[in-house]
Amino acid sequence: MATWQIAVILVKIFLIVGLFQGAVAYMILLERKIAAWAQDRIGPNRCGPLGLLQPLADGAKMLLKEDVIPGYVNKPLYILAPAIAIVMATIGFAVVPFGPAGLDAPTVNGNPIHFQIAPNVDIGILYVFAIGSLAVYAVILGGYASNNKYSFLGGLRNSAQIISYEIPLGLSVLGMVMLARSLELNDVMSWQDRNGLGPIPAWGVFVQPLAFLIFLVSAFAETNRLPFDLAEAEQELVGGFHTEYSAMKFGMFFLGEYLHVITVSFLTVILFFGGWDAPFLGVEDTSWIAAVLKVGVIFFKVTLMVIFIMWIRWTLPRFRYDQLMNLAWKALIPLALLNLVVTMVLIQLFRGVG
Amino acid sequence: MLPNYGFIGLLLLAAVAFAVAPLVVVALVAPRKWSVEKGEAYECGVRTTGETWVRFRIQYYVYALLFLVFDIETIFLYPWAVSYLGLAEAGFGLFVLVEMVVFLVLLAVALVFAWAAGDLRWV
Amino acid sequence: MTLLDSRDLALIAAIVALGWVGIWLLLPHRHGGVKTARAYRVGALLSAIAVLLVLPYLTPPGDLLARLFFYSFSLLALLGAVLMITARNPVNSALWFAVVVLSSSGLFLLAGAQFLAAGTVIVYAGAIIVTFLFVIMLAQSHGQAIYDRSARRPLAASLTGMLLLGALISAIIAPGATRKDGDPAPIYSVGAIADQPPADGPIAAVTAQALTETSRLPRPLEQGETPAHVAGLGATLFTDHLLTVQVVGLLLFVALIGAVAIATPKAPIRPDRSTASSSPGSATTNPGGVS
Numbered sequence: 001m002a003t004w005q006i007a008v009i010l011v012k013i014f015l016i017v018g019l020f021q022g023a024v025a026y027m028i029l030l031e032r033k034i035a036a037w038a039q040d041r042i043g044p045n046r047c048g049p050l051g052l053l054q055p056l057a058d059g060a061k062m063l064l065k066e067d068v069i070p071g072y073v074n075k076p077l078y079i080l081a082p083a084i085a086i087v088m089a090t091i092g093f094a095v096v097p098f099g100p101a102g103l104d105a106p107t108v109n110g111n112p113i114h115f116q117i118a119p120n121v122d123i124g125i126l127y128v129f130a131i132g133s134l135a136v137y138a139v140i141l142g143g144y145a146s147n148n149k150y151s152f153l154g155g156l157r158n159s160a161q162i163i164s165y166e167i168p169l170g171l172s173v174l175g176m177v178m179l180a181r182s183l184e185l186n187d188v189m190s191w192q193d194r195n196g197l198g199p200i201p202a203w204g205v206f207v208q209p210l211a212f213l214i215f216l217v218s219a220f221a222e223t224n225r226l227p228f229d230l231a232e233a234e235q236e237l238v239g240g241f242h243t244e245y246s247a248m249k250f251g252m253f254f255l256g257e258y259l260h261v262i263t264v265s266f267l268t269v270i271l272f273f274g275g276w277d278a279p280f281l282g283v284e285d286t287s288w289i290a291a292v293l294k295v296g297v298i299f300f301k302v303t304l305m306v307i308f309i310m311w312i313r314w315t316l317p318r319f320r321y322d323q324l325m326n327l328a329w330k331a332l333i334p335l336a337l338l339n340l341v342v343t344m345v346l347i348q349l350f351r352g353v354g
Numbered sequence: 355m356l357p358n359y360g361f362i363g364l365l366l367l368a369a370v371a372f373a374v375a376p377l378v379v380v381a382l383v384a385p386r387k388w389s390v391e392k393g394e395a396y397e398c399g400v401r402t403t404g405e406t407w408v409r410f411r412i413q414y415y416v417y418a419l420l421f422l423v424f425d426i427e428t429i430f431l432y433p434w435a436v437s438y439l440g441l442a443e444a445g446f447g448l449f450v451l452v453e454m455v456v457f458l459v460l461l462a463v464a465l466v467f468a469w470a471a472g473d474l475r476w477v
Numbered sequence: 478m479t480l481l482d483s484r485d486l487a488l489i490a491a492i493v494a495l496g497w498v499g500i501w502l503l504l505p506h507r508h509g510g511v512k513t514a515r516a517y518r519v520g521a522l523l524s525a526i527a528v529l530l531v532l533p534y535l536t537p538p539g540d541l542l543a544r545l546f547f548y549s550f551s552l553l554a555l556l557g558a559v560l561m562i563t564a565r566n567p568v569n570s571a572l573w574f575a576v577v578v579l580s581s582s583g584l585f586l587l588a589g590a591q592f593l594a595a596g597t598v599i600v601y602a603g604a605i606i607v608t609f610l611f612v613i614m615l616a617q618s619h620g621q622a623i624y625d626r627s628a629r630r631p632l633a634a635s636l637t638g639m640l641l642l643g644a645l646i647s648a649i650i651a652p653g654a655t656r657k658d659g660d661p662a663p664i665y666s667v668g669a670i671a672d673q674p675p676a677d678g679p680i681a682a683v684t685a686q687a688l689t690e691t692s693r694l695p696r697p698l699e700q701g702e703t704p705a706h707v708a709g710l711g712a713t714l715f716t717d718h719l720l721t722v723q724v725v726g727l728l729l730f731v732a733l734i735g736a737v738a739i740a741t742p743k744a745p746i747r748p749d750r751s752t753a754s755s756s757p758g759s760a761t762t763n764p765g766g767v768s
Binding site: 077121122126127129133134136137140141152156159160166181182183 | 591594603707
C-alpha cells in the first residue's frame with residue numbers, strides 16, 4: 001500500500017469522525033430548538049447568536065463536571081459500557097459511503113478516491129448489522145454493572161427491544177439486496193440510479209414500500225428514539241440503563257446514541273432514497289464536480305431524515321412495553337417475511353419462469 | 355482484500371482514542387469531592403432495600419431464544435438474496451425459489467406455533 | 478508407522494501437561510473455597526507457557542502485517558479462552574467468550590472468509606452470548622450462587638480438555654490430514670455442474686450433486702485467485718448443499734418448537750386469588766412490580 005493511500009485514509013477518518021462529532025453537538029442544539037418549537041417555547045438562546053455556541057458550553061459542562069462513580073458498581077464493566085457504546089457507534093460507519101464510491105468514484109491521476117472509509121468490503125450491510133448487534137453490549141453491561149434496580153430493569157428492557165427489532169431490520173433490506181445483487185451499499189445506490197421508469201427513479205421507497213416502512217420503524221427502535229424509548233421512560237425507570245452514569249460517561253452514551261441516529265439516517269437514505277441519486281446525476285458521472293454534488297445531495301437527504309426523526313419524537317406518544325414487543329413479533333416479522341416471499345416471487349415472474 | 359479491513363482497523367483505533375480521550379481529560383480537570391451519599395445507589399433519594407437482582411419475567415428469555423433462531427435464519431438469507439438473480443439467470447430460478455420458500459415456511463410455522471402457544475403474549 | 482516425530486510428541490505432551498496443571502490451578506476451588514494468590518500466579522505462568530507453545534503449530538499468512546495481526550488474534554483468542562474458563566463471575570466469563578469469538582472472526586477475515594466472520598459476530602457475539610447474559614441475569618437472583626464459585630471436577634475436566642487439544646493438534650499436523658491430488662475433486666460452482674453431461678435439466682443436476690458427500694474441505698486457492706464472494710457462497714450453498722440447508726432449516730424449526738415447549742409461561746399461581754375474587758372491591762396490586 002502506497003503512502004498516499006494511507007494519507008488519504010487518515011484524512012477521511014479524521015474528517016468523518018471530526019465532522020460527525022461536531023454534527024452531533026449541533027444535532028443536540030437542533031433537537032432542543034425543534035423541541036422548543038413543538039412546545040411553543042424559545043429554546044436555548046443565551047450562548048452566542050441564536051444559541052449557536054450552546055454545544056460548546058454543553059461540551060465544557062460534560063468535561064468539567066465531577067465524574068461520580070457510585071460505590072457499589074462493578075467498576076471495570078461500568079467504565080467499559082460507555083466506551084463500547086461510542087466505539088461501536090463510530091466503527092459502524094466504516095462501510096457507509098458518504099458520496100460516490102466504487103465504480104463511480106472520481107480519480108486523481110487514474111487512482112480512484114472513494115468517498116467511503118473502507119471501500120470494496122463485500123459484506124457491506126452485514127458489517128453494519130454485525131456492529132449493531134455488538135452495540136447491545138453497552139446497554140446490557142451498563143445495566144448490569146450499575147448495580148441499581150432502575151438500571152437493571154432498563155438494561156433488560158432495552159436489550160430485549162434491540163434484539164427483537166434486529167430481526168425485522170435485517171429482513172427488510174433483503175429485497176433491495178436481491179435486486180442489487182450485492183451487499184455493498186454503493187452497489188445498491190448505483191442500482192437505484194441505473195434502473196427506473198422514465199422520470200421516476202427506482203428508489204427503494206418505490207420498489208419496496210413495505211420494506212421501507214418496516215426498516216424505518218425498526219430503525220427507530222434500534223436507536224431508542226421516542227416512541228420506542230422505553231428503556232429510559234423517565235416516569236418509570238428514571239434514566240434506564242444509564243441512571244447511575246453522570247458527566248462525561250453519560251455524555252458518551254448520549255454521543256453514541258446520536259451517532260447511531262446519523263448512521264441509521266445514512267442507511268435509510270442509501271437503501272430507500274437513492275443515496276446521491278438525483279435527476280441530474282448519474283452513476284456514469286465520475287467528474288469531481290459530480291462527486292461534490294453527489295456528496296451535497298446525500299448530506300441534504302440525511303439532514304432531512306435527521307430532522308424527520310426529531311420531529312417524530314414530538315409527534316407520537318411512547319408505546320407500552322407489550323405493544324412494543326407485539327409490534328416486533330406479531331406485525332413486523334411476519335410482514336417482513338411476507339414482503340420477502342412476495343418480492344422473490346415477483347422477481348421470478350417478471351424475468352419469466354425459468 | 356486485507357487493506358480494506360485494515361482501514362476498519364485504523365478507524366477502530368481512532369474510535370478507541372475518542373472513547374479514552376474524554377475519560378482522561380475528565381480525570382485531569384474534573385473536581386473530585388467524594389461523599390457517602392454520592393456513593394449510594396440512586397433510588398430517587400430513598401435508601402435502597404433488598405437485592406438489585408429483582409426477579410423478572412421469563413418472557414425475556416423466551417424472546418432471546420426466538421431471536422436466536424430468527425437471527426440464524428436471517429444469516430442464511432443473505433447469501434441467498436445476493437446470489438438469487440444470478441442463479442435465476444443460470445436457470446436455477448424456480449429451484450432456489452422453492453427451496454427458500456420451503457425454508458421460510460418452516461420458520462413461519464414455528465413462529466405461528468409459538469404465537470398459538472402463547473409465548474408471544476406479554477402477560 | 479509413526480505419524481509424528483518425537484520432537485512433536487514431546488512438545489504436545491508438554492502443552493498437555495503444562496496446560497493441565499496451569500488451568501487446574503486457575504480454576505475455582507472444588508468446593509468454592511479460597512485459593513492462595515501464589516496458586517493463581519503459578520497457574521497463570523504455566524498456562525501462558527502452554528499457550529506460547531501452541532504458537533509454533535500455527536501457519537501464519539504471507540506478509541509481515543498480516544502475520545502480526547494473525548499472531549495477535551490467535552494469542553487473544555487463546556488467552557480469552559483460558560480466562561473464560563477460569564473467571565469466577567459468569568458475566569465476565571460470557572464477556573471473555575465474546576473476546577474469543579471476536580478474535581476468531583478476525584482470523585476468519587485474515588483467511589478471506591468475510592461472510593463467515595460477519596456471521597460469527599452476528600450469531601455468536603450478537604445472539605448467543607446475549608442469550609447467555611439474559612440467562613445469567615435470570616438465574617442470579619441472589620448474588621453469586623455456590624455453583625458459580627466452585628468447579629465441579631477441576632482436575633479431571635482440565636485433563637480431558639487438554640488431551641482433546643493435544644489430539645486435535647496431532648490430527649492437524651499429522652501427514653495425510655489434507656486432501657491428496659489423486660482424490661476426486663469436489664464441485665465448487667454452478668458452472669461446473671452445468672458442464673457435467675449426464676443429468677438432464679438443472680434440477681436433476683443439483684439433486685444429484687446434493688445427494689453426494691458435501692463435507693469435503695475446500696481446495697486451496699490458486700495463485701492470484703480471489704476467494705469466492707458472498708454471491709459465490711450463496712450459489713454453492715443453495716445448489717450443491719441443498720440438503721444441508723434444508724436440514725438446517727428443519728433443525729431451527731425443531732429448536733424453536735423446543736424453546737416454546739420448555740419456556741411457555743404457565744398460568745401464574747396466586748395464593749391470594751380466592752380472597753381477591755371474594756372481595757371484588759379491593760384493589761389488586763401487582764406483586765412483581767415493574768419489569
